[in-house]
Amino acid sequence: MAHHQHAAAAAAAPTAAPAVHVGEPRAGVPGPDTVLTLRDVCLDILTEDDPIPILRHLDLTVDKGQIQGLAGESGSGKTMTGLAIMGLEPPQARVTGEIWLGDENLAEMRGRALARVRGRRIGMVFQDPSTSLHPQLKVGHQLTDHARYHLHLTKSEARDRAVEMLERVGVPNPRDALDRYPHEFSGGQRQRIAIAIALMCKPELLIADEPTTALDVTVQAGVLHLIRDLVDTLGLAVLFITHDLGVMSAVADTVAVMRHGRIVERGHKRDIFVQPRHPYTKALLAALPGAKGGLTSREDLRHMDLTADPEIPDTVPGLDADGVPIPEADTEGKEARQ
Amino acid sequence: MTEPAKATGAEPILEVRDIVVDYPGHPPVRAVDGVSFELYPGEVVGLVGESGCGKSTMARVITGLLKPTKGEVLYRGEPLPPLTARRRSPKYTGIQMVFQDPSSSLNPRRRVGSQVEDGLQAARARAAYETEEGGVAVGAGVKELTASQWLQRIGLSAQAAGRYPQSFSGGQRQRIATARALAARPSLLVGDEPISALDASTQARVAGLMCQLALEQGTSLLFISHDLSIVRLIADRIIVMYAGRVVERGRTDQVWNDPRHPYTKALLGAIPAPDGSGRMPVATPTGTVYPRDEISH
Ligand SMILES: Nc1ncnc2c1ncn2[C@@H]1O[C@H](COP(=O)(O)OP(=O)(O)OP(=O)(O)O)[C@@H](O)[C@H]1O
Ligand SMILES: Nc1ncnc2c1ncn2[C@@H]1O[C@H](COP(=O)(O)OP(=O)(O)OP(=O)(O)O)[C@@H](O)[C@H]1O
Ligand SMILES: [Mg+2]
Ligand SMILES: [Mg+2]
Numbered sequence: 001m002a003h004h005q006h007a008a009a010a011a012a013a014p015t016a017a018p019a020v021h022v023g024e025p026r027a028g029v030p031g032p033d034t035v036l037t038l039r040d041v042c043l044d045i046l047t048e049d050d051p052i053p054i055l056r057h058l059d060l061t062v063d064k065g066q067i068q069g070l071a072g073e074s075g076s077g078k079t080m081t082g083l084a085i086m087g088l089e090p091p092q093a094r095v096t097g098e099i100w101l102g103d104e105n106l107a108e109m110r111g112r113a114l115a116r117v118r119g120r121r122i123g124m125v126f127q128d129p130s131t132s133l134h135p136q137l138k139v140g141h142q143l144t145d146h147a148r149y150h151l152h153l154t155k156s157e158a159r160d161r162a163v164e165m166l167e168r169v170g171v172p173n174p175r176d177a178l179d180r181y182p183h184e185f186s187g188g189q190r191q192r193i194a195i196a197i198a199l200m201c202k203p204e205l206l207i208a209d210e211p212t213t214a215l216d217v218t219v220q221a222g223v224l225h226l227i228r229d230l231v232d233t234l235g236l237a238v239l240f241i242t243h244d245l246g247v248m249s250a251v252a253d254t255v256a257v258m259r260h261g262r263i264v265e266r267g268h269k270r271d272i273f274v275q276p277r278h279p280y281t282k283a284l285l286a287a288l289p290g291a292k293g294g295l296t297s298r299e300d301l302r303h304m305d306l307t308a309d310p311e312i313p314d315t316v317p318g319l320d321a322d323g324v325p326i327p328e329a330d331t332e333g334k335e336a337r338q
Numbered sequence: 339m340t341e342p343a344k345a346t347g348a349e350p351i352l353e354v355r356d357i358v359v360d361y362p363g364h365p366p367v368r369a370v371d372g373v374s375f376e377l378y379p380g381e382v383v384g385l386v387g388e389s390g391c392g393k394s395t396m397a398r399v400i401t402g403l404l405k406p407t408k409g410e411v412l413y414r415g416e417p418l419p420p421l422t423a424r425r426r427s428p429k430y431t432g433i434q435m436v437f438q439d440p441s442s443s444l445n446p447r448r449r450v451g452s453q454v455e456d457g458l459q460a461a462r463a464r465a466a467y468e469t470e471e472g473g474v475a476v477g478a479g480v481k482e483l484t485a486s487q488w489l490q491r492i493g494l495s496a497q498a499a500g501r502y503p504q505s506f507s508g509g510q511r512q513r514i515a516t517a518r519a520l521a522a523r524p525s526l527l528v529g530d531e532p533i534s535a536l537d538a539s540t541q542a543r544v545a546g547l548m549c550q551l552a553l554e555q556g557t558s559l560l561f562i563s564h565d566l567s568i569v570r571l572i573a574d575r576i577i578v579m580y581a582g583r584v585v586e587r588g589r590t591d592q593v594w595n596d597p598r599h600p601y602t603k604a605l606l607g608a609i610p611a612p613d614g615s616g617r618m619p620v621a622t623p624t625g626t627v628y629p630r631d632e633i634s635h
Contacts, residue, residue, distance in 0.1 A: 045505075074493075074509030074540045090504070127508040127535070128441050170624065172390065184361065187438045187531070188389025188564075210508065213534045214438065216564040217608040218601075219389045221619040224610075228618065243509070243537040246567075246610035250618050273614025287539035288612055289567045301571060302553060304546035 029061065030100065035205050035237035036062040036085070041097035041107075043077075043084055043261075051094065054080050056261045058097070062205065064235040067227070069252030069269065071242060071284070076258040078241045079127050082207045085239075086124055087114045101205065120150050123198035125191075127209040127241075132194035133182040139193055140178030147200045165196040170222050187214040195223060199230070206230075209241045224251050245288060249273055257281050349415060350376035351526055351558050352400065357409035359395050369395040370406070371582035371630075377526070380556040382549065384569035384590070386605065387579030393562045394438055396579075397530045400560065401435045413526070428467035431460040434524035436532040438562075440515040444503040450514050451499025454485035457521030464523070488517040493543055509535040516544060520551060527551075528560045533568065545572050566609060570594050578602050581630050588635035598635065601628040 030037045041058040044051035055077045062068040070078050083089045085099055087106060099106040101121060106114060118124075126132045134142060143165065144158035153161065159178065166174035169192040171185075182190055191214045198206060208227070212220040228251055230236040242248055248255060249269065256266040257278065265278040276282045359370040370392040377383055387393055398404035400411060402421035411418040413433065421430075434457075437443040445453060461482075486496040492513040503511055512535045519527060529548070533541045549572055551557050563569050569576060569590075576593040578586040578601065586599040597603045604626075608619040 072537065074513075074536050075507045079507055129439060130441060167624075180363075184363070184367075186390040186394060192389075210535060214389065214531065214564075216387065216389050216605065217566070217610070217619060218604050218622045220564075221608045221610075221621040222624070224618060225621045243535070244610075245538060245612035249612045249614050249616065250610040269616060270614045273612065284538055285612070287537075287542050289538075289542075289571050298549070298571060301542070301546040301549040304543070304550070 031061070031063060033064040033066075034061050035064055035102065036060075036239065037098070037100040038081075038085070039098040039100070041081075041084060041095065041099060043080055043089060043096075044094050045090070046092050046094055054093070054261050055084065058263060060239075060256060060263065062237045062239050064204075064237050065231055066254065067231055067238040067240050067252050069240050069242065069248045069255040070258060071245065071248055071255060072258030072264075073260075073280075073284075074243065077261040078258055079209055081258075082124065082209050082239065082241060085207060086118055086122065119146050120201060121204050123201065123203035123206045125194050125198045125206070125208045125211040127213075129182075129187070129190045129194060129214075132197060133190060135182055137181075138178065139180055139182065139185075143178070143193075143197055143200055150201045161200065162196070165200055166193070168226055169193075169196045170219055171196070188216065188219060191215060192219070192223065202234075204237060206236055206238045207241075208238060210243065211240075212242070212244070212247060220247070227251060245273075245285065257284070348379055350412075351379050351414060352377040352560075353412040353415075354396070354400060355410050355412070357396065357399055357406045357411070359392070359399060359404065360407045368582055370399070372409075373579070373582075373584055374409075375577055375584065375587070377558045377560060379525070379558055380552055381575070382552055382559040382561060382573045384566075384573030384576045385560055385562045385579065386564060386566060386569055386576060388581070388601070388605075389564070391579045392582045393579060394530055397435060397528045397560070397562060400526075400528055401433055402430065403435075428460070428464040431464050431522055432525040433528070434519040434522050434526070435528045436512075436515050436519050436530060438530040438534075440508075440511040440535075441503070443515055444511060444518075446503055448502070449500055450489070450503055450506070451485045453503075454488050454499070454514070454518045454521050457488075457518040458482070458485060461521065461523040483521070485517075485521065488521045489514070491520075491547055492517045493540055509537070509540060512536065513540070513544060516548075520547070523555065524557055525555075526558050526560070528562070530562045531564070532561070534563065534565065541568060548572065566594070566605060578605070580628055583630045584632055585628070585630060586633050586635075592635045596635075598633040599628070604628075 038058050038060040041055060043055035044053050058081060070081065072078055080089065084095050087110065089095055095107060097107060101117060104117060109117065140159065140162060143162035147153055147161060148158045162178060163174045166177055171177050171189055171192050185193065191211065195211055212223055215223060227238060231238055240252055252269050254267065255269050255272045256263045259280045265272065265281045272281060276285055353376040355374050357370050357373045360366040360368050373396060385393055399406050402418050405420050486499050489498050490496055494510060494513065506514065512532065516532050533544050536544060545568055548559055552559050561569060561572055573590050576588065576590050577584055578599065580601045586593060586602045593602065597606050604622055610619045611617065
């Protein structure tokens, strides 16, 4: 794991702001129900040459009972954000800033202490299914292992809970599934098993990185209902990463849009979809199939100019590199950040 | 593709007949239960269906990676030999696949540029083979692109070629796998959820690229996806699978505008609308079982 460096080693818990409604979009200012606070988080990949900036000054909060959506371009840093929270960023990465889970600053923790918090309080669904599931271990073992330890369950209690979770995410024949290996399942079934694993230990925070990409829409609907239900009844806090704006529109309370390692726009879901302010958010919505001015037919696909330079760099050029600051259009009307 | 290929009297490039696949187990799992269809040159067919209904299994059968329990696969009118040797005869490199899990199909120890280069090599070897056989090489007359140019086409920078797969995001890896497959100038491309990890604008770009390729060099595309809104744009025909069977098939506009099978209806009804309204898509009640008989158009 990488060594976190800190601009200021603040020991105190983040200062509480005046009461704000649950789910109010606030940039890194925690309220009384805030579960997760990112404050000025940066991530660079260290190389022999200059460090490559991947995440730039991220501020984000997720409250109890809130689904915070994270959308944005492929390669914009959504997965890295999730990994940085978990302390699972690649070894060449350097993370700075504060990452508060309740009153513990995860950015200052490492090793066993972080692993313990992670296992007990955060559930994560990884975008890459092979990260969530160990290929050589039976599904039942992967579901029950941590739960027995964290929830103090007997073997049979843990198996019962595992069956219940598999049932809830819609894995067919859940009891048989426990004795099978990951490769015996389809892509979407594996993804549902990963969701069940993430929810097994009753986490306070769920980080779900593209959790429904392999699901057909009918199964996806079931999973979205399940997550919404846990949020509404148990107060689960969710950081929901998805490129699928339909899914985002269905589940998220608030949405942050990322591009080039920055949050370029954030706000209530309704505002983001109905009155997007940032040019990138507008472009993203316009690219939806069927959107006005977007792709509506086969002809549009055929005549798309693909030889033109892609405007999508695969690394984050950052502010300094290309000299084009991307203003943050904040629907709260906060000033654009430089 | 101005004319439906079928109407022009062309021979299908691919025919699958009565495919059955059982996976070993106690009891064995019947993943595919009697699937037949054909694909014509230059045609784009969308294969959609429930998670776990056998789409990836069909993809593996079509590409020769998995021998079906019953049934046969004909590629250009001849039975497809199982893919056992490490290297494929150039004759069959015209079949390319983009796997559902891109991370496992890219070699972590090789730079992505050289992996795309493999695709270019395959195209050259096949062109030579086909010229020798007296045929017209696929992609003949089409300008050859370098590995870097392919990477640029899918929206990565030219410098990406020098990096290893792990240093890319999920969607970037998916696009690299697509670039490698396209570089091989396939006559038949099987894409298993090839754009599932991409944001809307990147999705449009990759779909556009595949579509143009089909047009430019007559590539047939079997496009497996759960995202009907993009399948609707790219596909000439749609095949809907449910529980190992084809339950509905037809021209894209027929299936989209007039779905007949209850599963297809559920599938169209559960697409969440990106309108910010917060409406949850309708979830199918647990335990719902649909009929497995095909309803024709
Ligand atoms: N070792 C590395 N060297 C250079 N760039 C890297 C490295 N590792 C990651 N990156 C870059 O970091 C950026 C962020 O990646 P991340 O996986 O967070 O993207 P993402 O928003 O999750 O994209 P996607 O939607 O495609 O999954 C990408 O542009 C990626 O190319
Ligand atoms: N190696 C295997 N051993 C046993 N069963 C398997 C194996 N591979 C797949 N299956 C089963 O076969 C069925 C079809 O799997 P397949 O991967 O083809 O589905 P799919 O349509 O691609 O689904 P998804 O959309 O979720 O990827 C599933 O029920 C799965 O559990
Ligand atoms: Mg990602
Ligand atoms: Mg599959």
